[in-house]
Amino acid sequence: xxxxxxxKATDLQRFKVKRILETLKSKKGFHTELxxxxxxxxxxxxxxxxxxxxxxxxxxxxxxxxxxxNVLDGISTLLGMLKNYREVSDNGLVMFAGAxxxxxxxxxxxxxxxxLDAPEKVNTFRYHCASEFLTRPLEEMLETKETYGLxxxxxxxxxxxxxxxxxxxxxxxxxxxxxxxxxxxxQSQKRFERLIEEGEISFYRHISSEVNxxxxxxxxxxxIFIGGPGxxxxxxxxxxxxxxRLREKILDTVDxxxxxxxxxxxxxxxVKNQIENVKYVREQFIWQNFMKQITSDIGMxxxxxxxxxxxxxxxxxxxxxxxxxxxxxxIKRECSNCQHYDxxxxxxxxxxxxxxxxxxxxxxxxxxxxxxxxxxxxEYLGDIAESLGSxxxxxxxxxxxxxTLKSTFGGVVAILRYKIDY
Numbered sequence: 001x002x003x004x005x006x007x008k009a010t011d012l013q014r015f016k017v018k019r020i021l022e023t024l025k026s027k028k029g030f031h032t033e034l035x036x037x038x039x040x041x042x043x044x045x046x047x048x049x050x051x052x053x054x055x056x057x058x059x060x061x062x063x064x065x066x067x068x069x070n071v072l073d074g075i076s077t078l079l080g081m082l083k084n085y086r087e088v089s090d091n092g093l094v095m096f097a098g099a100x101x102x103x104x105x106x107x108x109x110x111x112x113x114x115x116l117d118a119p120e121k122v123n124t125f126r127y128h129c130a131s132e133f134l135t136r137p138l139e140e141m142l143e144t145k146e147t148y149g150l151x152x153x154x155x156x157x158x159x160x161x162x163x164x165x166x167x168x169x170x171x172x173x174x175x176x177x178x179x180x181x182x183x184x185x186x187q188s189q190k191r192f193e194r195l196i197e198e199g200e201i202s203f204y205r206h207i208s209s210e211v212n213x214x215x216x217x218x219x220x221x222x223x224i225f226i227g228g229p230g231x232x233x234x235x236x237x238x239x240x241x242x243x244x245r246l247r248e249k250i251l252d253t254v255d256x257x258x259x260x261x262x263x264x265x266x267x268x269x270x271v272k273n274q275i276e277n278v279k280y281v282r283e284q285f286i287w288q289n290f291m292k293q294i295t296s297d298i299g300m301x302x303x304x305x306x307x308x309x310x311x312x313x314x315x316x317x318x319x320x321x322x323x324x325x326x327x328x329x330x331i332k333r334e335c336s337n338c339q340h341y342d343x344x345x346x347x348x349x350x351x352x353x354x355x356x357x358x359x360x361x362x363x364x365x366x367x368x369x370x371x372x373x374x375x376x377x378x379e380y381l382g383d384i385a386e387s388l389g390s391x392x393x394x395x396x397x398x399x400x401x402x403x404t405l406k407s408t409f410g411g412v413v414a415i416l417r418y419k420i421d422y
Contacts (some may be wrong), residue, residue: 009091009119011394012224013323014142017119021142021374024114024133027100033109034098036134037078038118038126041088051127052079070099070109071129077113092122093329095117096133103136109274145220148275149249151211151268153228153236154259155200158207160214162221166279168268168397173261176203201239208241215246227267227273228259279396287401288391290321291417303413305345305377313385316420319391320381323402323411328377335361336368345377379413 007016026318027034039048052075059075062068077097094116099109120141123421128134144165152159158174182288198259215221224246226233233253240247254270256263272281293301305328311317333340340363361369380393395402405411 010386010392012379012386013117014119015382017053017116017138017142017393019379020114020116021270022139024096024135024138027098027112027133028099029070029098029109029259030106031064031067031131033067033074033131034100034130034133035071035074035078035095035096036126036130037097038096038124038134039088039093039095040122040125041090041092042052043115043125044089045082045088048125049082049371050080051218052082055127066106067242068302070111071330073111073381074098077111081113081115089117091118093388094118094122095379096137098133100332118131139219145271145416146159146280147218147221147276147280148216148226148251149215149221149246150264151207151233151236152230152256152259152263152267153204153207153226153233154263155203155230155232157258157260158161158203158208158232159229159259159261159264161261162215162218162269163275163278163280164192166283166398166402168264168280168398170261172210174203174207174210176200178205182205186306200235203240203387204236204239207236208239208243212243212246216243221249223254224249225254225271226250227254227256227263227269227270232259236297280399283395283399283401284395286319286321287405287419289319289411290401290415294413299419300416301413303409305381305410305412308380308412309384311414311416311420312381312388312390314420315388316416316418317388317390317414318417319393319415321393321405321413321415322381323397323406324378324394325397325402326376326411327379327404328411329377330377332381333369334372335364335366336370337361337362337366340364340369341372377412 026156045191053137056072059068059071062071072347072356074097078095081095081097096114100112102108102110122137126134126137146164148163150163150168155178159170160172161168161170179198184378191388226237237253252271254267256266256270258266268281270285275281276285290301294303299330302308308317308320312320328345329347331346332341333344333346338361340361342362360367385392395405397406405413
């Protein structure tokens, strides 16, 4: 399968994988009783099944009766999960099964299982038994690898940084000691001009030396953008002190009004159309679009969890935008006596059982009303949105838009397909 055919995980899918990862990393078992299975797209499920059956035979040799039982139960669980699949998804399949102790005592283990489509391509088949689940390959899939170098070159101030995923890092600012204007004339003027020129070149070569060390160590460096005022950036590039391998990665050189670290964000703004798929830039586009809608006063943008949920249920949402830092849960409470249930939204997953308003069923007034399930509000609203064909965007707290979404708008906003009345 060609790399371009691999499906990129959506923001919602990546969020779900992150949540599962947190759960997996918290699980500890005894000995080698936790099994991790990574299956590439091109691996036949029949081959995987045969491999697991062979592991059943191998596991019969485990000396400890309890360990042997738990490992065999884990393999059987994986085999049962595989029966629900006819083929491996485009990126691959990741499965986990293991006996998790309930109170750190042997004999109290409970079998737990997890299965998910890989957020990026699984390249290698892996079967791993240990006292912990093998999560590092999954973590690497979620890591943003593509990086763009940023250089702002000015005669007085310069700066270097990089853009990776949803984060822009300002690495260092350089300040020169180059003299400004002078009143000398004749031979003195020429001497001063020569000294200024030499000082400027020395300044740029010092920057190149540090940039070479920084950027050559970045394996996933996709390109470099250079900006700055006047002819400074051209002088920097033409000096050729920048390593030839980095010079080949220069994608564009643009004019800016100023140098230094304040120019880094201006540089990203100038070149954003060339890197629009980078999450940092994409988040800017998304937020700017929302702000344009909400300031137009035509009623096509809304905010607030209740308002957005109502619009979702009406099928009126075109784009749902949520903050990754939204710490809300949709909690289902159900009565075991009359089966009445409802949903509440809370930052707390477990409701205090001493609270009578929680324990008493509003339908039959019995004290059998308790939490039966819960979902992060991001998943709850995101699943509704995707089922109705709405776009789902999850913004980080790394960008200005993502920070404003959480602090000013409560973390949940939407752009509508059509205007609705409240």
